[in-house]
Amino acid sequence: MRKVYLKIPILVASCVLVMLLALSNIGLAFARDGGGCNKNNTSCTDEIALDIHAGQLSITTSNPDPFIYNLGDTTQPSGALPLTINDNTKSGSGWTVSLTMTQFQAENDHSHELPKSGTVSFTAMSPACSQNTTCTLPASSSCSISSSAPLPIKMDGETSLQLCDSGKNAGMGDIVLNPTMALAVPANAFAGIYASFITVTVTPDV
Amino acid sequence: MRYVLAFLRCKFWHTLLIAVFCCTALFAGTGFMAFGSNAQAAAGEPVFSLQPVIYGPAVTEASSYFAIAAARGESVQEKVRVTNAGSATGTARLSPVDATTAPSSGIAYLSAGQGQHDVGAWITLAVRQVTLAPHQSQVVQFQISIPKDGRAGQHVGGIAVQDAALPKSTSAPGKNQVQINVQQRYVVPIVLTLPGPQSEALAAAGIQPSSGPGYQYLLVALSNTGNLMLKPRGSLQVTDDQGDPPRNLTINLDTFLPQTSINYPVYIQTEALAVGTYQAALALNYGHNHVLRYTTTFTITAQQLQKIVSAPLKVPPLVPSYLPLWLMILLAALALLVIAGISGLFTWRLAARSARGARKVGARHGWNRRR
Numbered sequence: 001m002r003k004v005y006l007k008i009p010i011l012v013a014s015c016v017l018v019m020l021l022a023l024s025n026i027g028l029a030f031a032r033d034g035g036g037c038n039k040n041n042t043s044c045t046d047e048i049a050l051d052i053h054a055g056q057l058s059i060t061t062s063n064p065d066p067f068i069y070n071l072g073d074t075t076q077p078s079g080a081l082p083l084t085i086n087d088n089t090k091s092g093s094g095w096t097v098s099l100t101m102t103q104f105q106a107e108n109d110h111s112h113e114l115p116k117s118g119t120v121s122f123t124a125m126s127p128a129c130s131q132n133t134t135c136t137l138p139a140s141s142s143c144s145i146s147s148s149a150p151l152p153i154k155m156d157g158e159t160s161l162q163l164c165d166s167g168k169n170a171g172m173g174d175i176v177l178n179p180t181m182a183l184a185v186p187a188n189a190f191a192g193i194y195a196s197f198i199t200v201t202v203t204p205d206v
Numbered sequence: 207m208r209y210v211l212a213f214l215r216c217k218f219w220h221t222l223l224i225a226v227f228c229c230t231a232l233f234a235g236t237g238f239m240a241f242g243s244n245a246q247a248a249a250g251e252p253v254f255s256l257q258p259v260i261y262g263p264a265v266t267e268a269s270s271y272f273a274i275a276a277a278r279g280e281s282v283q284e285k286v287r288v289t290n291a292g293s294a295t296g297t298a299r300l301s302p303v304d305a306t307t308a309p310s311s312g313i314a315y316l317s318a319g320q321g322q323h324d325v326g327a328w329i330t331l332a333v334r335q336v337t338l339a340p341h342q343s344q345v346v347q348f349q350i351s352i353p354k355d356g357r358a359g360q361h362v363g364g365i366a367v368q369d370a371a372l373p374k375s376t377s378a379p380g381k382n383q384v385q386i387n388v389q390q391r392y393v394v395p396i397v398l399t400l401p402g403p404q405s406e407a408l409a410a411a412g413i414q415p416s417s418g419p420g421y422q423y424l425l426v427a428l429s430n431t432g433n434l435m436l437k438p439r440g441s442l443q444v445t446d447d448q449g450d451p452p453r454n455l456t457i458n459l460d461t462f463l464p465q466t467s468i469n470y471p472v473y474i475q476t477e478a479l480a481v482g483t484y485q486a487a488l489a490l491n492y493g494h495n496h497v498l499r500y501t502t503t504f505t506i507t508a509q510q511l512q513k514i515v516s517a518p519l520k521v522p523p524l525v526p527s528y529l530p531l532w533l534m535i536l537l538a539a540l541a542l543l544v545i546a547g548i549s550g551l552f553t554w555r556l557a558a559r560s561a562r563g564a565r566k567v568g569a570r571h572g573w574n575r576r577r
Binding site: 056057058059060061062063064066067068069070071077081082089091093096098100104114118121141142147148149150151152157158159160161162165181183184185191192193194195196197198199200201202203204205206 | 253255257269270271289291306308309310311312313314315316317319320362364366368373374375382383384385386387388389390391392393394395397418419420421423435458460461473475519
């Protein structure tokens with residue numbers, strides 16, 4: 001019997017602790033300030049203050065799946081570059097994503113390289129909100145790629161390609177870019193495993 | 207009461223309590239993800255970002271970059287906060303970098319390995335590497351030493367941060383494959399304004415056509431010859447010498463940094479420009495009511511057109527289907543001359559033959575003798 005009575009305060013304390021934890025993690029501070037009802041109590045006014053904390057601007061990305069290509073194949077390889085921008089700054093000042101890419105070099109023989117120009121181009125990109133989230137999409141004029149206006153990249157590790165400029169008051173939230181990369185492997189390339197490094201840069205707009 | 211006590215006594219109660227606790231904690235965690243301020247980082251990787259600690263007085267709307275007005279020869283002390291928004295401990299490598307204009311306009315920051323000659327060369331960081339646990343941050347001091355002979359106007363550079371560790375390579379079984387290893391970089395911009403006369407100036411130096419599989423564009427050579435950032439807007443009108451309606455192409459450039467030059471690509475939509483010579487008229491508005499007007503000619507060759515080869519751009523026939531009007535008139539005149547010449551020759555020969563025949567007949571009948 002004593003054991004059972006001990007459990008009741010533990011249960012109550014646990015519930016209170018969990019509720020406090022939930023509220024602190026949600027991070028929203030609701031405060032009732034002012035307000036009140038009129039004399040007849042026919043209408044009441046409540047003011048709720050919502051304090052939204054600003055966060056960071058960052059990128060979420062990963063290596064794309066390796067492109068498999070047999071020399072002589074008529075279809076050249078293409079695939080998506082996983083790329084999500086997380087703009088939680090709530091500033092609306094906008095951001096720009098650009099990238100540089102190094103020349104493809106064969107792993108076993110560094111003298112075997114793919115050309116710096118004409119090997120990789122970005123052929124499609126349609127920004128979208130990350131799954132189950134709300135966002136403000138970037139301006140389509142400066143953040144979309146179509147096959148009639150592809151963006152070829154010079155693979156010298158220095159020339160920067162601007163992929164997307166969100167524009168002012170846009171691009172807020174988690175924006176999935178995932179641009180499509182199309183490769184053009186020359187027919188006279190040596191067979192082998194080739195590797196390149198992409199540096200994706202995100203920067204706030206000036 | 208008896209049933210309640212019995213319920214509390216049973217072992218099921220413990221399980222229920224744990225389940226309720228876990229569910230509520232999970233709910234709390236979901237709330238954190240939905241409303242919290244931190245970015246969703248890639249699993250098991252550090253993600254670094256930077257924020258100015260002291261904001262420039264000119265920046266009112268955001269704290270995302272440094273806007274500094276300074277004098278030549280001055281040294282400016284600033285601070286930047288390095289944050290690891292990822293889910294793993296990592297070492298951030300900090301580098302001061304210059305900025306330039308990207309080929310398609312917009313600000314591009316050089317890599318740390320490239321030579322820095324402007325803002326990137328003027329910055330000295332207190333530390334260049336910082337090791338941070340997830341969600342940990344550290345303030346790093348830096349100094350900008352403005353040279354005494356610095357150009358008046360705006361200078362743009364930044365501080366870049368990226369993981370000091372090289373990206374892990376992804377491979378699949380097989381011999382013929384192309385791997386791409388991605389690394390992230392964050393740059394906090396620094397816009398430095400030096401005193402002196404400010405000028406907005408834009409110049410065009412030529413227009414060259416270029417093409418590739420499924421696309422065709424005109425490369426417009428532009429230079430920002432002033433000392434302030436510009437965002438030119440306008441159009442490019444292309445007319446041929448065949449009397450076709452002109453094509454108006456819209457141009458909206460992103461930020462164009464001072465003292466930089468680019469070949470800005472203007473894409474041809476729907477149908478490619480056919481082989482021939484064209485007139486291009488460029489009109490760009492920039493700065494405070496400035497307009498750049500530039501006209502030139504360019505030629506599309508069959509070789510360039512052959513590179514397009516595929517959809518979505520409609521490719522016109524390689525050989526022009528009809529000739530220019532002046533050439534048609536010239537050809538028609540030539541044809542008339544040839545016809546007139548041939549008919550004249552034929553008439554003359556016919557007349558000559560008739561005269562010769564008449565002489566023969568006269569001789570046969572002795573007309574000459576009678577005369």
